[in-house]
Amino acid sequence: MLHDPTQTRPTGARPVKRVVIVDDSRAIRAWLRQLLQQDPRLLVVGEAHDAQSAREVIKQTNPDVLTLDVQMPGMSGLAFLERLMSLHPMPVVMVSASTENGSDTAIQALSLGAVDCIVKPGHAGQSLPARDIARRVYAAACSQYQPILKRPALRSAVPPDVSEQNGPIVLIGASTGGVSALETVLSDMDYNGPPTVIVQHMPRAFLVSFAKLLDRNVPHDVGMVDDRVPLRAGQVRLAPEMGRQTELTRRNGLWQGHLRDDVERGLHCPSVDALFCSAAPYGHDVIAVILTGLGQDGTEGLRLLHRSGAHTIGQDAASSVVYGMPKSAWEAGVIDQQLPVQDIGQAINAAVMAHSRRRRCQ
Structure with missing residues (x-):
């Protein structure tokens, strides 16, 4: 189904991003069309109910972004999606139910190169406000398509000389485009390096599925933050989104995650800033990384960490799907290294080794 742009935008309006909606549900297509066209930056130019009709609509309309039903x-x-990314790559936002199967498939889609994922209405009350959905679809339309990088084979790397007692920690913040970026970074990080804690902006229904995907695809022990046990070498832990923020403390020389209620009700939960700010008292033992994402979350935390002696790394513009969060931190002057995503894992390894050398000299 095609739409006449002249019926929805006045003559002389500023350039807009063209959207095609693909979903087998007429009601979902109508819901998306209505909320997206409330944003003057977006124009729905076509709809499709299945893959075959989607191919034709895409050929006829040449959209800037596609919303795609998972099932x-x-x-x-x-x-x-897999076929589209190989033949006609373009920004795609997945639209998923928050069921276990839907979540698993949505995470696979993000790993294949989809930019973002939103939850359909009427599923556990998790659908975002209309303005946030439109904002994310627009951000996806403005994003840079990034080809999926070939993952290095899992290898028996020589573990770095990292002591758990008073050892370093790696903190990573990511948002839009973060699924593929995190896979790339973690695949290059030493499998027995210091504990790593990640904040990835993602609906809570998808976080467990994402942790499972990472656990299959990278050589680390991947799971969710558990505030009952200390963090250990070789572990990667994702901050859970359950109305609680993830912070860090040290107990008996070991890093410990702490989950607290999100009393501030900030823009993001989990928040990169909440995690980074909590680690500022231990800055000399922190390696902090900010990856692709929309907005400024993480900049204030990086400011405090940088001031307290942390080593900070940001993803560069060319390799970011959305150069928002790393750009904000770079322009604030709180990034020590700005690198392509494929170089960040090795940069973390080098920072860990430099930390170990400093410790031995003290």
Whole structure:
């Protein structure tokens, strides 16, 4: 189904981003069309109910961004996405139910190169406000498509000389485009290096699925932050989104995650700033990384960490799907190294080794 742009935008309006909606549900297509066209920066130019009709609509309209249902009759959304990314790569936002199967498939889609994922309405009250959905679709339309980087084979790397007692920690913040970026970074990090804690902006229904995907694809022990046990070498832990923020403390020389209620009700939960700010008292033992994402979350935390002696790394513009969070931190002057995503894992390893050398000299 095609839409006439002249019926929805006045003559002389500023350039807009063209959207095609692909979903087998007429009600969901109508819901998305209505809320997206409330944003003057977006214009829905077509709709499709399955993969075959989607191909035709895309050819006819040449959209800037596609919203794609995860589960469709015939060719699934995942299979269509994989084919689309190989033949006609473009920014895609997945639209998913918050079921276990839907979440797993959505995470696979993000790993294949989809930019973002939003939750359908009526599922556990997790659908975002209309303005936030429109903002994320617009951000995806403005994003840079990044080809999926070939992952290095899992290897028996020589573990770095890292002592758990008073050893370093790696903290990573990411948002839009972060699934693929995190896979790339973690695949290059030493498997028995210091504990790593990640804040990835993502609906809570998808975080457990994302942790499982990482646990399969990278050589680390990946799971969710558990404030009952200390963090250990070789572990990667994701901050859970359950109305609680993740902070760090040290107990008997070991790093400990702490989950607290999100009483401030900030823009993000989990928040990169909340994690980074909590680690500022231990800055000399922190390696902090900010990856692709929309907005400024993480800049204030990096400011405090940088001031207290942390080593800070930001993803560069060329490799970021959305150069928002790393740009904000770079322009604030709180990034020591700005690198392509494929170089960040090795830069973390080098920073860990430099930390070990400093410790031995003290």
